[in-house]
Amino acid sequence: MAGLWYIEYEKKIRPYIDLIDSLRALGLDKDLPLPTIAVIGDQSSGKSSVLEMLSEVALPRGTGIVTRCPLELKLKNGVQGTPWKGQIRYRDSVITLKSPDEVEEEIKSAQEDLAGRTGISSELISLQVESSCAPDLTLIDLPGIIRVPIGDQPQDIGAKIKDLIKSYIRKEETIILVVISCNVDIATTEALKMAQEVDPKGERTLGVLTKPDLIDCGTESDLLKIINNQIIPLQKGYMLIKCRGQQDLFAKTSLANALEQETEFFRKNVHFRTLLDNKLASFQHLSTRLTNELIVHIRKCLPVIQETIRNNISANTKQLEKIGGAIPEDIQTRVHDMTSKILIYCEELINLAMGDYKKEYNNEMKLYHFAREKFAEWCKQLDVVKIKLNEEAINMVKHHKKYSKGRELPGFTKYTVFEAIIRDQIQELMGPSLEMMKELSDKIETVFNTLAVQHFNGFPVLVNETRCKIAETCQKIEKEAENVIRTNFKMEGMVYAPDAMYSYKLMEFQAHSQQKGNNLTGNLNPDVQSMVVHLQTYYQIAIDRLVQMVPMVLRYYLLQELTNQIKLELAQILFHSKDVAALLHEEGDMAAKRVSLRSSLDRLTKARTLLMNF
Known part of the structure; x- marks a missing residue:
């Protein structure tokens, strides 16, 4: 993005995302749900790879459960030529990152602080990235869905992960981004089933299909049926992307080169070329699509947020007066x-x-x-x-x-x-x-x-x-x-x-x-x-x-x-x-x-001021 179009884009798009990020930074999501994109997927669906390609930072990888806490990715597109900036926040910790190479280890360390060595936690880790290559986007990565615990994982970890995921995706303010591997039967995908439970009409769900290079030759038409909404329809539809594979990781292929290779893959594929032309394939089109979806959703939710804030301020004030809002300690x-x-x-x-x-x-x-x-x-x-x-x-x-x-x-x-x-x-x-x-x-x-x-x-x-x-x-x-x-x-x-x-x-x-x-x-x-x-x-x-x-x-x-x-x-x-x-x-x-009511009132009052000045 460059020139006058980029400046106009920044004026229209960035303020909405900054507003919701500021409300979330206040902790307003403790009082009412805020518009967001929640990323879910079965284990090994390629969810971490999708987020890496969008953010252009390396996230934790490995076997078993990699994401063990909700991870908020706050991506901001910076001016061309400005240095990369990163910061991680959780609980009372604030860690400033000097380069993208530090992200993976710092997130692992934060997850261990919050969830221990093998468990999961509902406490949020926030990763803020500003880069000339990053899209203007905020989304929340949730743990991958597993069916059977392995090793020393708690026996109920699968149920806990599902409960954590549902706590996010059941909210009407959440756009559900379901990551699905192309080489599995879509009907058996647990993540898509969970999305259908809370969004039966598919109004809030966008499907992202990964690993198109791993499907068997001759099955491309089946994949196109899914993308064309002929198998499990979603109102927001599906998009197709190609992440870095295992060989790319061994070869240490950069994210920039991986994006070029992805575009080349779709251009050369006779079946998927049309998808690229129709902006239904590639990370470039996915990031733009997600940003636009989020902005539309934020605009739709703002009047409801304002009304809810007013009602909550009134209700909390009455409740605080009822229990004695100014009871002194002395x-x-x-x-x-x-x-x-x-x-x-x-x-x-x-x-x-x-x-x-x-x-x-x-x-x-x-x-x-x-x-x-x-x-x-x-x-x-x-x-x-x-x-x-x-x-x-x-x-x-x-x-x-x-x-x-x-x-x-x-x-x-x-x-x-x-x-x-x-x-x-x-x-x-x-x-x-x-x-x-x-x-x-x-x-x-x-x-x-x-x-x-x-x-x-x-x-x-x-x-x-x-x-x-x-x-x-x-x-x-x-x-x-x-x-x-x-x-x-x-x-x-x-x-x-x-x-x-x-x-x-x-x-x-x-x-x-x-x-x-x-x-x-x-x-x-x-x-x-x-x-x-x-x-x-x-x-x-x-x-x-x-x-x-x-x-x-x-x-x-x-x-x-x-x-x-x-x-x-x-x-x-x-x-x-x-x-x-x-x-x-x-x-x-x-x-x-x-104390809780006072904190809530403080957040709500500040949020109301932010919205009034928006």
Whole structure:
């Protein structure tokens, strides 16, 4: 490439590749998949030779598994006449290379550091090469697929290699470059099968056929059928290349000479000459094709990458806020920070209990709403009880008239009978009122505990301590509320109403009955009639008191006093603890999770800036 065309090409192509390389250098591929070309192939398919010819550097060769870690090849076409540049990065190591001859040994050394002597590793080795002969291209070389382990290789190494390969090629952002030897049955190629599993329509897969010089004479037509998509179709199709053979390696044929020999081979071959003319054969056309495929793919993926970055930043920020994104390491600073969190938590409890909803809660969390529903049910229940008592008043009076009559003369009514009937009926309502109290108390404790987990997420000791304080305070306040309710029911047993109120209610009841034309007392004796009317009147007064009294007690104690007491208890929890450090100890992976989220946010934010400036 030279002249104005090369300069224009560099302006259009290089920025896209540099952008993705920069995003990958940030580590963004830990957060989301990036466009790339993954190179896969069965063992001895010629995969390493293909990469050597593309990069013009010697990669590790030998028997068995040669590539034992993912190898990122970042190739950059330099200006003609500039010296060759190379660099290897893995983990925290950065190795500057002086010549292409150093590449093979340094990669072997890096693989041994990461994967040991015979194993494999998913950790990435990055090889950056800048040369006037290299194409503008970035791709990832993956270990060759093996069927049977040999020597001292782990027995499960084949399965591990497949899992590693799938972790790359299953991503929609990955172009799959499948290297296939021409002298094997394409239908039995494991690499092509794996590509078909993740890309069944062949939309992301490009086949590269190697070793055309090793096929039997007369089988060229079969090979052409594959390239013409007549055997196993791929939308990106196939290309044919010829790498350096074993004799070339023994003769130390340079890569430049090998490229010339490859072109000459295709020109002279009557079957493959047309492929060369149609740009379906040779490394020159393959490198251009791969670069163009990668650029198109990058352009297609950029809007998705930008949207994913925005969504991930938002999600990570919310998650970091949830677990406490700014939890300090210093214990005193942490105490101050956590005290603020506890006070915020307590304020939220009060808001929920008082119905002051400052933000959206689901209905399960709205305590005041829950309490109002229970109080409404209590009101309806007492209305039903009032009607029932009025209807049963005659029978109760007749019963006492028959079995409780003493030495009094006819026409005299026993006040003790009136008192006994009232006391028995009213006391039956104490059980339901205490059940309502228990139901409300349990609901409050559940909601408070749920909020404790949300506010103090990641601090299990503090959450448990908070739960204990809530349980103790609930039990204490619930007992106080129960005592007040029981006392009120005892007072109701005294049978009392102000004279003026009682007289007014009595006349009101009688007038209402006459207006409805409903003589509730029937044709009873005057003393029985009088007792029934007085009972029905008093029920109105007693029930009206209970309708208000029980909810007011529960609202005061369980909503107002309970939340205030919990606030006082929790406000001092950090200062009265014998071991504050233990109280503020985070659960196992929470600190690591926070560090991971912060690192991710840092990468995503930098990536967003890069994309905005692109």
